[in-house]
Amino acid sequence: MVLLQKINSSADVKNLSREQLPQLADELRAEILRVVSANGGHLSSNLGIVELTVALHAFLDLPNDEIVWDVGHQCYAHKLLTGRQAQFDTLRQADGLSGFPKPRESAADAYVAGHSSTSVSVAVGISQAARLQGQKKRVYAVIGDGAMSGGMVYEAMNHGGDLHTPFTVILNDNEMSIAANVGAMSRYLTRLRTNRRYRRLKDRVTKFLLKRKQLGRSLYYGLEHFRDAIKYFLVRGVFFEEMGFVYLGPVDGHNIDELLETLKLAAQIDKPVLLHVITQKGKGYLPAEQNPETFHGIGSFDLATGSTKPKKPSYTDCFSARLLQLAEQDERIVAITAAMPQGTGLAAFAKKFPKRFYDVGIAEQHMVTFGGALALRGMRPVAAVYSTFLQRAYDQLMQDVCLAEAPLVLAVDRAGIVGEDGETHQGLWDIAMLRAMPNMTLMAPRDALTLPPMLDFALAAFRPVALRYPRGEAAELAEYPPQPLVLGKGEVLSQPQGAQLALLALGDMVAPALQLQKLLAAQQISAAVVDLRFAKPLDEDLIADMAQQYGRLLVMEDGVRPGGVGEGVLAILAARQLSAQVELAAFPDEFVPQAKPQQLFEKYGLTAEALYERVMQRWFA
C-alpha cells in the first residue's frame, strides 16, 4: 500500500500525479478485498466504483463540494481516502466503521444512506441550501442504475431539473441492481450505452433503402428504425435532457483520465448535469466479476477461491420452498420482489414460474399497490420484501391494501435484528407500523415448522396478511409441532401447574422464551409460555386470561417497544381493567447500531440469560 498509506484526505490524492492514480485504485481494490473477505460486506459494488471514487477525490474541491452516495453501499474507497484507513479493519463490526456513509462517523460523509434512490433529493436539498446561503459548491449525487428504478429519483429530477441550480448526478451504470437490472429505464440506458449499435443500424437501414426500391411493410419498419436511430444518435440522453439535465457520456468508469476530463467539463456547465459512467460490478476480482450478484453483499469468504461457508437453512429458504409447493397447486399465485429475488428467496420461483414472477425494481411503493390490484382482481400475490424496505410503502399499505381490503400477502423477511448493516437495515419497525393499520393481520412463525402453515393460512385468509420472520438460520422446535391456526389466536405451549408468571413471545422470541422457562425452572420458578402467533389481532382473551391467572407477564418481541405487541398487551389490560405486573422485552425507542445479531440481543438485554436476570430481580429477588 505504497500510495494509499500516504492518503488522509482528497488533498493528498491531488498531490499524486495522474500516472499514479491507477496504482492508487489498485491498492484500494486490494484493501477492500482484504477486509471484506474477512468481515463481509458489499464487495461487487465497491470494486466497481474505485476509479470513479479516485477521480472524484482527485478533481472535486472536497469537503466544500459534496458527494452524496446513493444507497451508500459503495463508499468503501471513499472511506479509505478520507482518513479512515486505520479503522478499516473494523468495517461493519460492533463499534467499528459503518458499511454506509455516516456523517457522525466522518464529516466527509455528506448524508446518511442505506435505503435506495434518495441521493438526487439530498443533492437538490444541499445545492439549494448553498444557493440560499450564498455559498459556492457543487454537489455530486452518485447513483447506480439499479437505484434509478426507484421513483424518488424522478420526483427529485423533476424538481431539481426545473430549478436550474447546477449540480451533478453521476449515474454509475453497471447493468446490475443486486440482480440483473430490470425495467424500461434500464433498457433505455442500454440503448445509450450501446450507441455504436445505433450507428451501425443507421448505416444498415440506409443501405437497405438505397438498394431496394420496393415499398411495403419492410420499408415501413426500416424507416421506423431509421428515425429512432437518428434520434438516439443525435440527441443522446434525450430523456434526461427533457428533465432539465445536460447529458454527458457514456464514459468508461475505469478510465481515470476519461473520468477527469468529463468531470472537468461537467463542472463548467451552469446547469444540472447527468454524467453517465459505465462500470463493471466486481471489477478486478474474477469470482465477483463472474458472479456479481453473489458478491453484492456477502459474508466472509476465502479470498483465494471466492468460496463461502455453507449456510444453514434459513426462514427465507423455508418460505421459498413452501411458496413453490403452493404455486404448483394454485395458478393464481404470483410472486413479487422489489429488486431482491435472491435475498427474498424468490429466485427459485422466478425460474420455475417466470410468467407469474415480477421484479418491479427498487420500487416498494409500486410493488405494494401493484400487488393490491392483482389481489383484488383474482390473483393471489405474495410480495416478499425486507422489513426495513417495506417502510417505504407505509401509505400504499394503508390505503391501497388495508383500506382497499386487498388480500395481498406480504412476506416480511429480515424482520427484527439484521446485524452488521446497522441502523439503516434493522427490521425493528414493521410490527409497530403494521399494527397501526386497520384490516391488517400480522403473524410471525416461531420456527421452520410453523412458517409453512402460516403461509398457507395467509393465502387462504383472503385479507391483507403479513408474515414476518428474521434473517438467518431458522429455529426448529420439534417438541412443539405446529397447531391449527385460528385468526388472532395465540397458542399456549406450556402451562405447568402452579406457574408464577407467563412468558408471552412473538415469532423468533419463542425459542428464547422456552430457554428462559428452563432457566427459571432450575430455580423452582415455573412459567407458562405462550406463542402469540398473531401480533395483530392480538389474542385479547388469552392475554387477559394469563394476566388473571398469573398476575405477572413478560412480553417478548424483536421489534421496538413503541407500538409493539407489549404496548398492545398493556392496552388490553387497561381496557379490561385488569391489574397485572408487566415487563416489556423489546428494543428501545432508538436506532440500533451495527453488530452481530447475538451481540445486539446481549447489548439490549434480550437473551434468555439477560431476561432471566430481569425476571429474578423484579419478581423473585
Ligand SMILES: Cc1ncc(C[n+]2csc(CCOP(=O)(O)OP(=O)(O)O)c2C)c(N)n1
Ligand atoms: C429502498 C431500498 N430497497 C432495496 C434496497 C436493497 N438494495 C441495496 S443495493 C441494491 C441494488 C442497487 O443497485 P445499483 O443502484 O445499481 O448499485 P450497484 O450495487 O449496482 O452499484 C438494492 C436493491 C435498498 N437499499 N433500498
